[in-house]
Amino acid sequence: xxILLIGATGTIGAAVAQALETRHEVLRAGRTRLAxxxxxxxxxxxxxxxxxxxxxxxxxxxxxxxxxxPLPALSDAxxxxxxxxxxxxxxxxxxxxxxTLTDNGSFTLTSGIxxxxxxxxxxxxxxxxxxLEGFVRGASLELPRGLRINVVSPGxxxxxxxxxxxxxxxxxxxxxxxxxxxxxxxxxMNGQTLDALPGMV
Amino acid sequence: xxILLIGATGTIGAAVAQALETRHEVLRAGRTRLAxxxxxxxxxxxxxxxxxxxxxxxxxxxxxxxxxxPLPALSDAxxxxxxxxxxxxxxxxxxxxxxTLTDNGSFTLTSGIxxxxxxxxxxxxxxxxxxLEGFVRGASLELPRGLRINVVSPGxxxxxxxxxxxxxxxxxxxxxxxxxxxxxxxxxMNGQTLDALPGMV
Numbered sequence: 524x525x526i527l528l529i530g531a532t533g534t535i536g537a538a539v540a541q542a543l544e545t546r547h548e549v550l551r552a553g554r555t556r557l558a559x560x561x562x563x564x565x566x567x568x569x570x571x572x573x574x575x576x577x578x579x580x581x582x583x584x585x586x587x588x589x590x591x592x593p594l595p596a597l598s599d600a601x602x603x604x605x606x607x608x609x610x611x612x613x614x615x616x617x618x619x620x621x622x623t624l625t626d627n628g629s630f631t632l633t634s635g636i637x638x639x640x641x642x643x644x645x646x647x648x649x650x651x652x653x654x655l656e657g658f659v660r661g662a663s664l665e666l667p668r669g670l671r672i673n674v675v676s677p678g679x680x681x682x683x684x685x686x687x688x689x690x691x692x693x694x695x696x697x698x699x700x701x702x703x704x705x706x707x708x709x710x711x712m713n714g715q716t717l718d719a720l721p722g723m724v
Numbered sequence: 725x726x727i728l729l730i731g732a733t734g735t736i737g738a739a740v741a742q743a744l745e746t747r748h749e750v751l752r753a754g755r756t757r758l759a760x761x762x763x764x765x766x767x768x769x770x771x772x773x774x775x776x777x778x779x780x781x782x783x784x785x786x787x788x789x790x791x792x793x794p795l796p797a798l799s800d801a802x803x804x805x806x807x808x809x810x811x812x813x814x815x816x817x818x819x820x821x822x823x824t825l826t827d828n829g830s831f832t833l834t835s836g837i838x839x840x841x842x843x844x845x846x847x848x849x850x851x852x853x854x855x856l857e858g859f860v861r862g863a864s865l866e867l868p869r870g871l872r873i874n875v876v877s878p879g880x881x882x883x884x885x886x887x888x889x890x891x892x893x894x895x896x897x898x899x900x901x902x903x904x905x906x907x908x909x910x911x912x913m914n915g916q917t918l919d920a921l922p923g924m925v
Contacts, residue, residue, distance in 0.1 A: 594866040595822070602815075606807060614803075614851070621796065638858050641915070646862030650815070653858025654851045657839050661847030665795040714842070 525550065526708065527579045527623075529563070529572075529616065530586030532556055534682050535633070538697035539585055539704045550576055553586070563587055563612025566619065573623045581708045582620050583631045587612050589648045597647055605651040614658055617672060627669040631707040632659060634716065636678045652676065656716045663714025671713040675703050678720040695721040726751065727909065728773075728780045728824075730764070730817065731787030733757055735883050736834070739898035740786055740905045751777055754787070764788055764813025767820065774824045782909045783821050784832045788813050790849045798848055806852040815859055818873060828870040832908040833860060835917065837879045853877065857917045864915025872914040876904050879921040896922040 524547045530536035531551035543549050552559035552572055559575065562568040563586055587609030590601035613632045620630065637645040638652035659674045666672060681694030703719040706712075725748045731737035732752035744750050753760035753773055760776065763769040764787055788810030791802035814833045821831065838846040839853035860875045867873060882895030904920040907913075 594819075594863055597819070602812070606812075610851075610855075611803070611807075618795075618798070637862065639861070641858075641862040641865055643865045646859055646866065649862030650811075650855045650859035653861075654811075654855030657842075657854025658847055658851035660840070660854075661838065661842040661850030662795055664842055664844045665847065 524548070524580035524708070525578075526581040526583060527552060527559075527572075527576050529553065529561060529582070529584045530633075533585055534680055534686075534697050535677060535700055535704075536585035538701040539583060542698070542701040542705050543583075543708070550579065552576075563616070564607045566615055569612075569615055569619050573620055576623070578625050579623060580625050580628045581631065582616060582624065582629075583704060583708065584613050584616055585633050585704070587633065587651075589651045591644050591648060593644050594646050602647055605647045609648075610651045610654050613655060617658075617662060621667070621670070624668075624670055627671075629671040629673070629708055631704055632672070632674040634674045634676045636676055636718070636720065638676060638716075659716065660714050666713075671711070673707040673712055673715045673717055675700070675707060675717050675719055677703075678718070693721065695719060725749070725781035725909070726779075727782040727784060728753060728760075728777055730754065730762060730773075730783070730785045731834075734786055735881055735887075735898050736878060736901055736905075737786035739902040740784060743899070743902040743906050744784075744909070751780065753777075764810075764817070765808045767816055770813075770816055770820050774821055777824070779826050780824060780829070781826050782830045782832065783817060783825065784905060784909065785814050785817055786834050786905070788834065788852075790852045792845050792849055794845050795847050803848055806848045810849075811852045811855050814856060818859075818863060822868070822871070825869075825871055828872075830872040830874070830909055832905055833873070833875040835875045835877045837877055837919070837921065839877060839917075860917065861915050867914075872912070874908040874913055874916045874918055876901070876908060876918050876920055878904075879919070894922065896920060 561572040589605030589609045634652035634655040684691040684694045700719040762773040790806030790810040835853035835856040882892045885892040885895045901920040
């Protein structure tokens with residue numbers, strides 16, 4: 524398969540690229556540092572990316588930002604970041620990418636465990652992640668030509684916890700998370716939220 | 725209790741007002757036709773509403789709009805309506821209303837069954853409803869002074885189905901839906917999505 528991967532330089536994205544490239548052609552895209560540059564908050568940037576890559580068999584997003592901040596301190600800008608980047612950025616990848624996918628192709632997006640396992644400071648991220656999962660459930664019923672859409676919901680990633688100098692014991696290694704993306708791309712599920720949690724993969 | 729009800733003239737809102745007013749004081753607010761006018765898409769309008777009513781024991785929202793439209797036809801404006809009105813309108817009621825509630829007061833918002841039981845044409849609404857439920861799970865962990873927040877997720881309402889000339893047989897009467905709001909207001913649950921479906925109430 525020819526697979527377009529957005530967010531290819533991130534902790535999860537790099538692991539997904541590595542897991543996919545043994546059997547597939549991976550086109551790496553990201554905000555910076557890559558030949559395929561894309562700004563998820565800018566629909567024209569997404570359109571240019573798709574025009575550049577032509578038809579692909581899968582679009583994978585491990586990209587999008589949202590703000591982690593206590594509820595009373597959450598600013599309009601914090602909320603706009605989550606809505607514009609992680610939520611609508613990924614949804615616009617789908618809306619603008621319908622014709623980019625070959626028949627029976629797939630979208631695989633990224634939410635996160637805060638959707639259903641909230642924690643203090645995560646209200647805006649819980650909103651964004653849950654909204655993505657709801658969109659995927661709905662959109663899966665309407666995709667043409669055998670297209671599929673799913674969303675991977677990773678728990679805390681070991682490498683991220685280590686970078687934050689937090690206890691990595693409860694994390695899931697990025698390489699394990701990547702296996703769930705591979706399942707979504709190579710499998711036949713549609714409309715699903717696929718958890719990537721320690722011990723589950 | 726003194727209860728501020730936004731969306732008081734809607735099908736659900738009117739039933740909620742009727743169910744509450746036997747034992748509580750209900751302050752009715754809505755977009756039009758009421759002394760307490762509020763535009764959920766306008767933060768200043770929400771601020772003016774709160775300034776006008778002073779402290780209340782509960783804020784209930786049965787308000788907010790979102791577009792039902794097939795995925796390929798969903799416009800940016802359709803999505804902006806759902807994000808600005810039903811999603812962020814209700815979330816801003818919470819963000820701006822924290823000081824309006826008395827100790828142990830509650831917010832009760834409205835999502836809808838499309839969050840978890842999608843149907844074609846409902847992707848934008850599934851996104852908004854699921855996002856609300858995610859926000860409520862997250863925000864519930866951070867509210868001060870014993871405040872609570874929940875969201876009611878109604879199925880198709882009998883009166884709405886009749887107005888749309890659809891089979892009302894699978895609907896739930898608005899009066900039954902209203903009982904779930906009363907439970908959320910008078911009960912002790914926090915962070916919950918409360919389904920209001922036929923046969924469940």
